[in-house]
Structures are given as C-alpha cells and as structure tokens.
Amino acid sequence: MKIAVVGTGYVGLVTGVCLSEIGHHVTCVDIDEQKVEKMRQGISPIFEPGLEELMKNNIDRGLLTFTTNHKEAFSDAHAAYIAVGTPQREDGQADLRFIEQVAVDIAANLTNDIVVVTKSTVPVGTNERVKRILLKNLAGDYKVDVVSNPEFLREGSAVNDTFKGDRIVIGAENPEAADLIEAVNKPFGIPVFKTDIRSAEMIKYASNAFLATKISFINEIANLCEKLEANVEDVAAGMGMDDRIGNKFLNAGIGYGGSCFPKDTSALVQIASYVQHDFNLLKSVIEVNKVQQHMLIQKAKTRFGSLEGRRVALLGLAFKPNTDDMREAASIVLAQELVKEGAEVVAYDPISIENAKKLLPAQTVYVNSPEEALLAADFAFIVTEWKEVKALTPEDFKERMKLPIIFDGRNCYNLNEMEKHNIEYYSVGRKP
Numbered sequence: 540m541k542i543a544v545v546g547t548g549y550v551g552l553v554t555g556v557c558l559s560e561i562g563h564h565v566t567c568v569d570i571d572e573q574k575v576e577k578m579r580q581g582i583s584p585i586f587e588p589g590l591e592e593l594m595k596n597n598i599d600r601g602l603l604t605f606t607t608n609h610k611e612a613f614s615d616a617h618a619a620y621i622a623v624g625t626p627q628r629e630d631g632q633a634d635l636r637f638i639e640q641v642a643v644d645i646a647a648n649l650t651n652d653i654v655v656v657t658k659s660t661v662p663v664g665t666n667e668r669v670k671r672i673l674l675k676n677l678a679g680d681y682k683v684d685v686v687s688n689p690e691f692l693r694e695g696s697a698v699n700d701t702f703k704g705d706r707i708v709i710g711a712e713n714p715e716a717a718d719l720i721e722a723v724n725k726p727f728g729i730p731v732f733k734t735d736i737r738s739a740e741m742i743k744y745a746s747n748a749f750l751a752t753k754i755s756f757i758n759e760i761a762n763l764c765e766k767l768e769a770n771v772e773d774v775a776a777g778m779g780m781d782d783r784i785g786n787k788f789l790n791a792g793i794g795y796g797g798s799c800f801p802k803d804t805s806a807l808v809q810i811a812s813y814v815q816h817d818f819n820l821l822k823s824v825i826e827v828n829k830v831q832q833h834m835l836i837q838k839a840k841t842r843f844g845s846l847e848g849r850r851v852a853l854l855g856l857a858f859k860p861n862t863d864d865m866r867e868a869a870s871i872v873l874a875q876e877l878v879k880e881g882a883e884v885v886a887y888d889p890i891s892i893e894n895a896k897k898l899l900p901a902q903t904v905y906v907n908s909p910e911e912a913l914l915a916a917d918f919a920f921i922v923t924e925w926k927e928v929k930a931l932t933p934e935d936f937k938e939r940m941k942l943p944i945i946f947d948g949r950n951c952y953n954l955n956e957m958e959k960h961n962i963e964y965y966s967v968g969r970k971p
C-alpha cells in the first residue's frame with residue numbers, strides 16, 4: 540500500500556521506517572528541508588538503535604522516500620498518518636495547531652479516497668475535529684475516514700517496540716477503515732484491539748497515566764522504606780510476583796521525565812477539568828514526581844548543610860539511558876538547584892551533552908568520561924543509569940573524589956559492596 544507519514548519526530552520516523560520494512564511504499568513528509576535532505580541520505584535526525592540501518596535498507600529497496608511536497612506525499616496514498624507534535628501549552632493543555640494544519644494539508648492535496656490515521660497523542664474528541672477539518676477542506680469528491688491508532692513505543696527501543704509491541708489499538712467509526720489499518724499492520728503479527736475512536740484516544744492517556752502512577756507509587760514506597768529501614772528493591776520484587784501487579788515499572792528513582800509522561804499526565808488532568816472532573820489521583824502522581832526530582836538535593840543538603848563551593852559530579856543527563864533526549868530530564872532541575880546553591884557542576888553523559896548545553900545552566904562544565912567528572916568532586920549525583928555509569932567501581936570513586944560520597948538516584952550499585960569499601964552511599968529506598 541502507499542502510505543504517507545506526516546512528521547518525522549520519534550513517532551513519525553519510526554512508524555514510516557517500520558511500515559516500509561514490512562513492505563509498504565512510504566513517503567515521510569516534513570516541513571524542514573534540511574532535515575529531509577539528510578534523511579534522504581539515510582541519516583536519522585534522532586538517536587534510535589537500529590533505525591538508520593532500516594532507513595538505509597528501505598531507501599535502497601525504493602520503499603522509503605522523504606519529501607517536503609504535500610502533493611507528492613498524499614496523491615494516490617491509501618492512508619496518511621499524522622505524527623506531528625502536540626506540545627504542552629502553558630496551561631497544561633495539548634497544543635493541536637500542528638495536527639489541524641496537517642488535516643488541512645491532507646484534504647487539500649488528495650487525489651483519491653483516503654484513511655487518515657492519528658498516531659500523535661491527542662485529547663479525546665480530537666479525531667472528530669480532524670474529520671470535520673478534512674471534510675471542510677476536501678480537494679474533490681473523495682471519501683475520508685479517520686482512525687485513531689495511538690503509539691506505545693519507548694524512546695531508545697522504538698524499533699524493537701514497533702515490531703514486538705503488546706497491542707495495536709485501532710479506533711474507528713467505519714469498520715472498513717479499521718480493517719484497512721489492520722491489514723496495513725498485519726505483517727507485524729501483533730494482537731489488534733479494535734474500538735471506537737474516543738476510547739482509542741483515551742487508551743493512550745490512561746496507559747501513560749497508569750505507568751506514571753506506578754512510578755510515583757513505588758517512589759513513595761521507597762521514601763517510606765528509607766524511614767522504616769526496609770529495602771524497596773525487595774519490596775518491589777515481592778510485589779511484582781503477584782501477576783495482578785506485575786514486576787515492571789516498579790524501579791524507584793528520581794522520578795519520571797521525558798517527552799511523554801509529564802506532558803500526557805498534565806494534559807489528562809486538564810481534559811478531566813473540562814468535564815468538571817477533578818482527577819485528584821493523577822494530580823498527586825504529578826506532585827510526587829516533582830518532589831522526587833529534588834530528592835538528591837535534599838539528601839545532599841542534609842549531609843552537608845550548605846552546598847556553596849562544593850564540586851559535584853553529575854553523572855548521566857538524559858531522562859533515561861539509550862537516548863539523547865533531555866526533555867523534562869531530572870538533571871535539568873538538579874543542575875539548576877546546585878548552581879543556585881553555589882555548587883560547581885561537572886556533568887557527564889555519553890551522548891546528550893549537546894542537547895544538555897541548551898537546557899542546563901551556563902556555568903555547567905562538561906567532561907567526556909564519568910571518571911573525569913569524579914576528579915576532586917565533593918560528592919556525586921547518579922542521575923541516569925547509563926552502562927558507563929553503572930560500570931564505575933568503588934575504586935573509581937575512592938581514587939578520584941575528595942571523599943567518596945555518592946547520592947544515587949537510580950540504585951546502580953550494590954549496597955554491601957559500597958559498605959565494604961567504606962563509601963558513603965545514599966540510594967533510593969535502601970538503607971544508607
């Protein structure tokens with residue numbers, strides 16, 4: 540089938556590339572000419588394991604093309620996927636301007652009947668709005684259907700998730716449109732769940748809100764464990780053995796970040812408020828997460844009193860490992876607070892430094908290895924559990940730091956090992 544994908548961010552590019560890999564003719568559309576030119580050469584604008592290889596392969600097979608030209612993308616297409624961003628507005632609402640503009644562009648450039656598929660995370664009711672815009676701007680007497688097909692991929696494992704996802708959700712009014720999108724996805728061999736459009740839109744928000752809730756819940760349990768001298772890792776393992784709870788997403792830490800959970804949880808609270816529903820539970824999840832991001836600072840202040848003049852190794856900057864994405868990363872809050880307190884921040888990340896420079900305070904010093912960051916440091920903050928950071932040994936800390944004092948926000952090291960080497964080690968939900 541011929542498919543157009545609009546927007547080449549994480550969701551759009553991965554979707555387009557993977558659809559070409561299973562044999563469809565895919566044209567990815569973006570307004571950024573320079574970005575399009577790079578992608579034509581098989582260069583991915585994002586760091587995502589396995590993606591460039593598939594891009595190059597399918598460009599060579601003639602199944603994947605990139606363009607800025609709407610006519611070229613939408614004419615003869617059986618389906619057009621909308622995968623543009625829905626940034627968060629100041630009031631927490633999702634900004635739908637890009638989605639609406641794409642709907643106008645698709646409608647104005649059609650040459651045949653088409654199914655328009657929304658991949659972007661959009662508030663309940665948005666697909667109906669998209670349909671109205673499409674109908675209002677139609678270039679001719681064509682039939683358009685709208686399908687909600689939310690995306691569940693994770694950054695850093697997006698390609699793998701697309702091929703091995705747990706479910707494909709298809710929300711449609713017209714069963715024929717749902718069947719067409721089911722057929723498009725058939726080669727993935729992933730279970731399909733069909734429902735109405737509004738429920739499909741809701742599944743996405745509810746899933747992310749639930750996962751965020753799981754994280755805030757275990758973080759609260761971790762904070763309690765510290766006070767009651769229990770071990771949150773054992774608690775999570777014991778809880779997770781119950782199938783109804785499950786053992787995933789129960790890693791306590793410095794809170795969730797990234798481009799999805801913070802944005803989607805705030806958007807759902809907003810969506811609820813429009814129908815006079817006070818989503819108190821989710822508000823608490825968000826609040827707990829904010830407090831959790833400051834946890835390392837609190838612990839350092841309790842230990843040192845003033846942080847003025849202290850040299851701090853900030854290890855890991857991205858919001859999680861295997862991505863260079865710095866959006867809503869806890870490292871931003873931590874670096875800002877440290878600088879405000881008068882500390883000197885020496886930061887390391889294997890791939891996010893360029894992105895970090897745009898977001899961390901200008902005073903931050905960047906180094907190329909975790910060992911270098913530890914040199915003469917008064918204490919270390921472990922922020923992202925990169926393998927390079929986890930590989931540090933007690934000797935690495937002892938040989939380089941003034942005194943080996945670690946505040947670990949990701950529980951990277953073995954408690955007994957740290958104790959054996961006389962390292963002052965504070966982690967999350969485990970006894971100091």
Ligand code: UGA
Nearest residue numbers: 690691692693694788789790792794795796797799858859
């Ligand atoms: C998340 C969801 O996992 C995807 O299913 C969804 O498609 C995506 O958002 C989206 O809406 O597009 P992502 O933001 O890439 O994916 O990252 P996750 O792996 O879910 O991690 C999010 C944050 O939670 C990270 O900061 C991570 O460190 C934190 N986390 C995760 C924990 O603190 N503890 C855990 O047990 C798991």
